[in-house]
Amino acid sequence: MNDKLRASAAAAALALAATGLLPAAAAEAGPAACPTLKTSDGWYGGNKARIDALIADHCHDEDGRKPLAVFDWDNTVVKNDVGDATFYWLLRNDRIRPPRAGDWSTTSRHLTPEAATALGEACPTGVRTLPTATDTDCADELLAVYGSGTTTGGKTAFTGYDHRRMEPQYAWLAQLLHGWTTRQVESFAAAARAENLAAPQGATQQVGTSRVTGWVRYYEQQRDLIGALQRAGFDVRIVSASPEPVVDVWAKGVGVDPSHTLGIRNTTDHGRLTSHLKGCGTVRDGEDTMITYIDGKRCWINQEVLGVRGPAAERVQPAARRQVFAAGDSDTDITFLRDATGLRLVLNRNKNELMCRAYDNGDGRWIVNPMFIEPKKPKPTPYPCATTGYTATDGTLQPVRRADGSVVPDQRDTVFQPTPSF
Structure with missing residues (x-):
């Protein structure tokens, strides 16, 4: 108001x-007074004041339309990655089903023949679920393909995809949930959530022969922010590149209902998830070429939140319809952040394209904040905005360009937590 x-x-x-x-x-x-953020710790410079001002500007709007706020999830609302946490739990608890006839190429159209062969050699066939809690060869191969995008032998695991619409490693986690129901996946995610919240900060866990991250925490600052936005009448949404049933479980912890979350969506067959994915815009269900990733996040927001269908869902919508506020931490989030018309909150994880655009800050609407838990140290060299900061659709690295085509110059890292002095 x-x-x-x-x-x-x-x-x-x-x-x-x-x-x-x-x-x-x-x-x-x-x-009624507009809500303000209750938590001051962790906010950098004038960021809290600017967010409070944005809330006041839109608090209890009386035009009949709730202002829209969109948050990424992993490392934006929580510290660490809930998709990773779920994947590690699946491996430790023998909850991944093998593909039919042992043909791993059916789990992703982007999986390379070398990766399919490596998985076939490492993992058994003719079992209901893979014994990854004890079979370290199989667990290690799955972990390598998912985590690094390569086989344990160093071969490229995925190819042939649009790098602005698809991250096949993220998609593969959703695809490996084939054969389970949504409710079963939610129970897996809930078990992983309980373990990771109970584990001490910094904990690791054993998966195969590797030690991997074993803890997750909600950012109290983001819980506070989401609550303030909701009390002010905002329509708060989550858009994540983790599987949607997983995000649904975690989002309840900040008061966001599953009907307000967007993640990677599987198609279903007789109530069970398949290895194929729901589509958006020009991508049909089962084509498996777009997920909630970079430009795909825009498409899914437009389609599922704004009700825009077909090719138009892939395009920028009129300013009056778009999100007023957006928050993210990675290049994964850059497109829906750029679409925000009010403020764009960036948690600094030293990601090239995101930090190039945030620090360039051409319209003054970007605000950068250190991570609230274990913030990054300042990047010692400038972000390579003018040369390799942007990843093109074919995966090549190019200069970051503004809307008018001009090149963003290299940017220094200037927002970080100062080193304590004793």
């Missing part, structure tokens, strides 16, 4: 009080 609307509402309240229809105390109080 802007100042003019507030003044008008207050005047109307005073007029009612004069007639005796409204208590004088209520008239003096005027409209």
